[in-house]
Amino acid sequence: MVHDFLFSVASDTSGVSDACVLRVGLIGTGVVGTGTSLVLARNAALIAQRAGRPIKLVMAAARNLSKAAQVVGPDVVVVKDPWILVRHPEVDVVVEVMGGVGLAKDLVLEAIAQGKHVVTANKALLAEYGSEIFAAADARGVIVAYEAAVAVSIPIVKALREGLAANRIQEVVGIVNGTSNFILTKMEEEGMGFVAALRLATELGYAEADPSLDTKGIDAAHKTALLAAIAFGADVHFDQVHAQGIHALDPWDMVCARALGYRIKLLGVARQGDDAIEVRVHPALVPEKHWLAQVQGSMNGIWVNTDAAGPTFYFGAGAGSQTTASAVVADLIDVARQRAINLSSRVPHRSVSSGSIRSWPIMPIGQVASRHYLRFAMGGRLDLLSCLPRWLQKSGIKVQQSVFVQHPQDATQDSWVVLTPSLAGDVLVDKLTVLKRKVKDLEPAAVWRVEDLNLS
Amino acid sequence: MVHDFLFSVASDTSGVSDACVLRVGLIGTGVVGTGTSLVLARNAALIAQRAGRPIKLVMAAARNLSKAAQVVGPDVVVVKDPWILVRHPEVDVVVEVMGGVGLAKDLVLEAIAQGKHVVTANKALLAEYGSEIFAAADARGVIVAYEAAVAVSIPIVKALREGLAANRIQEVVGIVNGTSNFILTKMEEEGMGFVAALRLATELGYAEADPSLDTKGIDAAHKTALLAAIAFGADVHFDQVHAQGIHALDPWDMVCARALGYRIKLLGVARQGDDAIEVRVHPALVPEKHWLAQVQGSMNGIWVNTDAAGPTFYFGAGAGSQTTASAVVADLIDVARQRAINLSSRVPHRSVSSGSIRSWPIMPIGQVASRHYLRFAMGGRLDLLSCLPRWLQKSGIKVQQSVFVQHPQDATQDSWVVLTPSLAGDVLVDKLTVLKRKVKDLEPAAVWRVEDLNLS
Numbered sequence: 001m002v003h004d005f006l007f008s009v010a011s012d013t014s015g016v017s018d019a020c021v022l023r024v025g026l027i028g029t030g031v032v033g034t035g036t037s038l039v040l041a042r043n044a045a046l047i048a049q050r051a052g053r054p055i056k057l058v059m060a061a062a063r064n065l066s067k068a069a070q071v072v073g074p075d076v077v078v079v080k081d082p083w084i085l086v087r088h089p090e091v092d093v094v095v096e097v098m099g100g101v102g103l104a105k106d107l108v109l110e111a112i113a114q115g116k117h118v119v120t121a122n123k124a125l126l127a128e129y130g131s132e133i134f135a136a137a138d139a140r141g142v143i144v145a146y147e148a149a150v151a152v153s154i155p156i157v158k159a160l161r162e163g164l165a166a167n168r169i170q171e172v173v174g175i176v177n178g179t180s181n182f183i184l185t186k187m188e189e190e191g192m193g194f195v196a197a198l199r200l201a202t203e204l205g206y207a208e209a210d211p212s213l214d215t216k217g218i219d220a221a222h223k224t225a226l227l228a229a230i231a232f233g234a235d236v237h238f239d240q241v242h243a244q245g246i247h248a249l250d251p252w253d254m255v256c257a258r259a260l261g262y263r264i265k266l267l268g269v270a271r272q273g274d275d276a277i278e279v280r281v282h283p284a285l286v287p288e289k290h291w292l293a294q295v296q297g298s299m300n301g302i303w304v305n306t307d308a309a310g311p312t313f314y315f316g317a318g319a320g321s322q323t324t325a326s327a328v329v330a331d332l333i334d335v336a337r338q339r340a341i342n343l344s345s346r347v348p349h350r351s352v353s354s355g356s357i358r359s360w361p362i363m364p365i366g367q368v369a370s371r372h373y374l375r376f377a378m379g380g381r382l383d384l385l386s387c388l389p390r391w392l393q394k395s396g397i398k399v400q401q402s403v404f405v406q407h408p409q410d411a412t413q414d415s416w417v418v419l420t421p422s423l424a425g426d427v428l429v430d431k432l433t434v435l436k437r438k439v440k441d442l443e444p445a446a447v448w449r450v451e452d453l454n455l456s
Numbered sequence: 457m458v459h460d461f462l463f464s465v466a467s468d469t470s471g472v473s474d475a476c477v478l479r480v481g482l483i484g485t486g487v488v489g490t491g492t493s494l495v496l497a498r499n500a501a502l503i504a505q506r507a508g509r510p511i512k513l514v515m516a517a518a519r520n521l522s523k524a525a526q527v528v529g530p531d532v533v534v535v536k537d538p539w540i541l542v543r544h545p546e547v548d549v550v551v552e553v554m555g556g557v558g559l560a561k562d563l564v565l566e567a568i569a570q571g572k573h574v575v576t577a578n579k580a581l582l583a584e585y586g587s588e589i590f591a592a593a594d595a596r597g598v599i600v601a602y603e604a605a606v607a608v609s610i611p612i613v614k615a616l617r618e619g620l621a622a623n624r625i626q627e628v629v630g631i632v633n634g635t636s637n638f639i640l641t642k643m644e645e646e647g648m649g650f651v652a653a654l655r656l657a658t659e660l661g662y663a664e665a666d667p668s669l670d671t672k673g674i675d676a677a678h679k680t681a682l683l684a685a686i687a688f689g690a691d692v693h694f695d696q697v698h699a700q701g702i703h704a705l706d707p708w709d710m711v712c713a714r715a716l717g718y719r720i721k722l723l724g725v726a727r728q729g730d731d732a733i734e735v736r737v738h739p740a741l742v743p744e745k746h747w748l749a750q751v752q753g754s755m756n757g758i759w760v761n762t763d764a765a766g767p768t769f770y771f772g773a774g775a776g777s778q779t780t781a782s783a784v785v786a787d788l789i790d791v792a793r794q795r796a797i798n799l800s801s802r803v804p805h806r807s808v809s810s811g812s813i814r815s816w817p818i819m820p821i822g823q824v825a826s827r828h829y830l831r832f833a834m835g836g837r838l839d840l841l842s843c844l845p846r847w848l849q850k851s852g853i854k855v856q857q858s859v860f861v862q863h864p865q866d867a868t869q870d871s872w873v874v875l876t877p878s879l880a881g882d883v884l885v886d887k888l889t890v891l892k893r894k895v896k897d898l899e900p901a902a903v904w905r906v907e908d909l910n911l912s
Binding site: 035309337 | 768771
């Protein structure tokens with residue numbers, strides 16, 4: 001059965017001289033597995049031509065055999081036990097799209113040990129066990145490719161590692177979680193609260209049954225850790241990445257931010273500082289004219305700043321069946337051409353001045369400086385407005401820009417919103433403690449960071 | 457002198473085990489040559505690490521030897537005769553950034569004949585002689601890489617050929633000429649006429665002394681021909697590409713377009729039709745919320761639609777010294793890794809239905825269907841407004857949307873602007889001829905195409 005395909009593939013790729021087929025084993029026949037099978041079949045001729053040889057799905061592992069057989073068709077061997085697949089001599093490359101970090105990790109490591117290349121869409125796996133997996137792949141001389149792990153329709157991994165390879169990458173700032181961005185868009189456009197917007201996202205299939213990986217910023221943090229590792233050649237330990245989700249965000253803050261010319265987005269930020277790198281995920285104010293502020297709904301967008309190419313921006317779908325398959329199959333084509341580089345080709349970033357190799361620590365979030373947005377709710381006492389600037393001044397909090405925003409329905413929600421100059425998070429916390437002590441329990445109703453991205 | 461660099465390179469890339477240097481010969485030490493030399497030197501360690509071996513400029517050819525020596529530094533041999541460079545045994549790869557299609561073509565072909573890889577930023581050369589050059593490179597087994605030929609800071613060639621390689625590409629629509637886009641932005645934002653905006657662009661260094669390649673759409677057509685060749689695997693003859701520039705555009709049309717919710721941009725369109733491909737450059741109305749409408753000033757933006765990944769968008773600088781160098785050096789890194797594919801790996805696109813190989817003709821511009829924008833100047837006779845809809849109806853011109861726009865200063869410029877349903881250019885011309893015959897010499901003051909790009 002496995003052998004039969006050789007003739008059939010050769011017959012419909014008659015333009016390809018070297019018909020040495022790349023044989024693919026697929027672990028997982030859910031949304032992404034289905035898309036991968038479909039794209040490989042539909043664009044087989046095109047893919048064979050671009051890869052220099054046919055790429056053929058020969059085996060699939062899935063719990064539900066009959067459902068899996070429907071997905072992959074009659075020419076593909078379906079097995080229940082994924083260990084058979086990762087050890088099968090007629091599988092050249094394993095596509096892991098089952099998800100999770102337990103069994104998936106063991107299977108990927110076994111595939112590598114068996115000398116098979118691996119293509120994976122599993123950001124959690126790579127963010128948590130990337131060092132181990134890439135070291136194993138390096139030692140065994142096989143490729144682990146993962147374009148599908150970040151912003152699937154956008155070839156951002158390739159752009160960072162190859163397209164911009166001449167550059168010192170200075171920052172990568174992305175909207176990399178479509179579920180959160182869908183929820184934020186609904187909150188902003190329709191004034192929905194977080195819970196209502198999440199319910200809608202779940203009803204429409206944008207959110208998982210357990211959406212906490214998305215809404216708590218964990219998924220975005222996995223992806224941002226990968227982007228930082230690529231951009232800076234850094235060994236980013238996922239547990240060092242600051243992740244703050246969107247669940248505490250009040251839609252009223254989105255209105256107040258707009259009054260200052262900003263939108264609030266869940267950003268993944270990877271930035272090169274002088275002595276450390278920043279790798280963090282949290283909601284932040286983005287200038288409303290910036291490209292990232294225009295990424296709406298479930299789409300993804302990534303802003304990259306570099307020393308030679310300057311700023312570039314990338315936009316596309318961040319999830320979906322065929323969209324993810326596009327990245328998986330691109331990786332398969334690279335594997336077929338033996339063109340992929342491992343993440344392990346990362347080494348510690350070199351500093352500009354000395355040219356020497358050094359390892360960059362990750363800056364603790366409290367030390368990261370940025371402008372901040374503070375919202376003070378009036379609670380119906382407009383007389384406070386005349387005192388607030390003085391109180392802030394006494395607490396050492398400078399005001400760079402401020403605006404009073406009236407709530408359309410509820411006067412107690414009327415707010416004075418302030419942008420501070422750039423200062424470290426810890427410094428702001430200290431100043432706010434002073435404020436709270438000096439002025440009986442006064443504290444802002446909301447505090448968010450501002451990302452002042454270069455607009456040029 | 458040429459030999460000396462080996463030690464110096466090896467010493468500052470101590471992390472690289474395989475110090476087999478890729479030796480670069482640079483033809484042209486102008487803006488792009490200077491940037492390339494600078495980026496190769498500044499990021500030498502990073503580049504060596506990413507390329508797997510050092511990349512070293514060893515020779516440069518330029519008319520002005522002393523100026524060139526200043527650009528490339530004392531370790532690089534500078535020659536006046538580029539033929540010495542393309543034939544020199546110690547040059548592995550030739551970077552052609554001299555421009556032009558005469559001598560550059562001969563030098564590139566000689567470099568190929570000598571077994572050297574070529575990296576070029578020369579879109580005119582490839583658009584006009586690509587078939588000959590890629591055939592020669594194929595026969596000799598060398599790489600011709602050209603990321604710098606289109607939208608330099610954006611790795612779009614790599615995105616189309618590798619990142620999106622799993623996809624059937626349906627359309628590529630780009631703003632790929634920064635000079636024109638700068639002029640259009642000034643016309644739109646400040647109401648300048650074309651001539652004044654062009655003068656400003658020249659003063660600020662955005663336009664060449666002879667700007668006609670840019671303003672007449674020739675440069676954009678070169679790039680669009682290349683994009684079409686990559687996207688559709690088509691052999692696009694440059695002289696079949698319809699190119700219309702921006703010189704005839706009235707800023708008043710930009711105001712009228714805005715009244716309908718559109719901006720006017722110079723677009724390069726490469727689109728897969730049922731029986732033919734469209735490859736064309738002309739000003740067109742773009743929905744103002746579309747990404748392409750937001751690309752302002754001298755920047756570039758490219759919209760790509762595909763069958764699996766869906767729509768993606770790319771933005772960045774389209775010209776400049778280090779920005780172009782970013783693409784040139786990325787190509788050098790690919791060459792160093794022997795990872796690049798030649799354009800000649802293109803073959804005629806396969807049709808979806810039959811799976812068979814077929815060649816796609818380029819659709820004549822008159823047969824390309826789109827909605828059209830027609831502007832009728834009132835010439836001070838507002839009474840015409842009541843007759844115009846009837847006259848259009850009698851001539852078979854349907855009106856899908858229309859608006860009357862008053863000129864702020866000049867009542868004779870008051871205009872009735874109309875969007876037609878989609879129809880072929882030739883069909884519209886016929887209908888307008890009928891109109892002109894039926895209603896004494898009535899014709900629109902301006903006719904432009906509308907590109908209704910999928911916004912999702």
